[in-house]
Amino acid sequence: MLMRTDPFRDFDRLAQQVFGTANTTAGRPSAMPMDAYRSGDEFLVHFDLPGIDPETIELDVERNVLSVRAERRTPAPEGAEMIVAERPTGVSTRQLFLGDTLDTERIDASYEAGVLTLRIPVAEQAKPRRIRISGGDDGRKQITR
Numbered sequence: 001m002l003m004r005t006d007p008f009r010d011f012d013r014l015a016q017q018v019f020g021t022a023n024t025t026a027g028r029p030s031a032m033p034m035d036a037y038r039s040g041d042e043f044l045v046h047f048d049l050p051g052i053d054p055e056t057i058e059l060d061v062e063r064n065v066l067s068v069r070a071e072r073r074t075p076a077p078e079g080a081e082m083i084v085a086e087r088p089t090g091v092s093t094r095q096l097f098l099g100d101t102l103d104t105e106r107i108d109a110s111y112e113a114g115v116l117t118l119r120i121p122v123a124e125q126a127k128p129r130r131i132r133i134s135g136g137d138d139g140r141k142q143i144t145r
Contacts, residue, residue: 052072
């Protein structure tokens with residue numbers, strides 16, 4: 001139901017770990033780790049965005065593609081001499097391809113303790129429903145909703 005993700009995301013994450021390219025100074029977005037699962041009639045997606053100002057987070061849905069963009073700025077004032085700069089800065093992006101069975105009109109987003117949480121309801125027409133079977137006079141079964 002939810003989602004295909006970028007198949008190359010794991011390769012990007014591995015390259016960032018091996019080559020130390022987590023900083024976006026080279027023009028590449030830094031990783032945005034996530035967890036996603038279904039709970040009842042909704043999907044929940046959690047993105048790790050520590051140190052992100054909530055004002056810099058952008059969520060867009062076009063057709064069934066959900067795009068998340070966030071920016072972490074350096075805490076050092078302009079002109080400061082950086083002694084150590086290991087924390088990633090810059091823009092992070094992630095795209096999810098949502099299934100047709102999700103209600104993209106009713107996505108709810110919240111940001112708390114460095115975690116962006118999206119709640120995506122399952123569309124009504126995709127929810128399981130019980131079908132009642134009744135007997136007809138001529139022995140045929142009639143199916144009603």
